[in-house]
Amino acid sequence: LPPNRTTWSDIRYRQRDGIGFLSFSFPGGAMSTNHCRRLLAAYRYALTRSTSVLVLGGARDFFSNGIHLNVIEASSDPAGESWSNLIAMNDLVEAVLRTTDRLVVAALGGNAAAGGVMLALAADEVWCRSGSVLNPHYRNMGLYGSEFWTYSLPRRVGAETAERLTSEALPVSAAKAARIGLVDRLVNAQAREFTTEVERLAAALADDPDLPRRITAKATARHADELQRPLAEYRRTELARMRAIFFDPQAPYHALRSAFVRKVPSGSARPLATEGAR
Structure with a gap:
């Protein structure tokens, strides 16, 4: 849209000085199958643009809370919709992981x-x-987890901390996230000032003379990781665990999801408690 248009949209792309800004704002941070597919289409469009830095998010609202439990609960086939939503979410995350021709920044103005x-x-x-x-973590909804968490989380915080984060299932403040390596940069700004500050930081990153070297190093590292264990293998393993849960009518996930959506006590349903479950 032209800059002077004020038409509302939950996904927007704009570009300035070699930086792409792909912002999205979904109510409550939940992302349905349709949300994920639309955002993936926008992301693929952003990759066709000539930029060296691509910023995802950047709004003051929720960044993302994953799959859309309300849409799933309202579906005539919650198990099938859970699966479709998860596949769409995985497609989006994989596209980001496989981007090697520019630096991608996730800008979290709100919770995730x-x-x-x-x-x-x-x-x-x-x-x-x-x-x-x-x-x-995913455990409080009775889920093992997906979206390549078994690749992305340990490589940032280490296997031991990843195990603790996913098994304890506790909230993590931004400050703690920065201390353990989950977050690279804390942005000390009021919510209404966050987008402006992100733009300033992104401009500095784009002007960094070391940026070309970092992009090359990123592509090299991704290739090395792929040779060690392909992303497809992480995806296959995670999705197998999730599919077994989704299509098991007795899995706690279904009662926990329903209770969460309706804001009622979950009764006898319990999150996963088996060793290694998330």
Whole structure:
């Protein structure tokens, strides 16, 4: 849209001085199958543009809380919709992980949880407003987790910390996230000032003479990781665990999801408690 248009849109792309800004704002941070597919289409468009830095997010609202439990609960086939939503979310995260021709920054102006955190971790740098809270786990919904978390989380914080974060299932402040390596940069700005500050930081990153070297190093590292264990293998393993949960009518996920959506006690349903479950 022309700059003077004020038409509302939940996904927008703009470009300035070699920097692409792909902003999105979905109510409550939940991302349905349709949201994920539309955002992936926008992301693919952004990759056709001549930029050296691409910023995802940057608004003051939620970044992302992963799959859309309300849409899933309202579906005539919640298991099938859960699966479709997860596949769409994985497609989006994988596209970010496979981007090697520019630096991608995830700018979190608000909270993020579950697959939304993993979407952020797929970027090269994570910039987080100091007042935000992250929930990098799935266990409270009775889920193992997906969105390449078994690749992205350990490579940032180490296997031991990744195990603790996903098993304890506790919220993480922005400050703690920065201390443990989950976040690269804390942005000390008021919510209304976050976008402007992100633009300033992105301009500095784009002007950094070391940027071409970093992009080359990124592509080399991704190739080395792919040779060691392909992303397709991470995806296949995670999705197998998730599919087994989605299509098991007795899995706690279904009661936990329904209780969450309706804001009622979950009763006898319990999150995953088996060893290694998330």
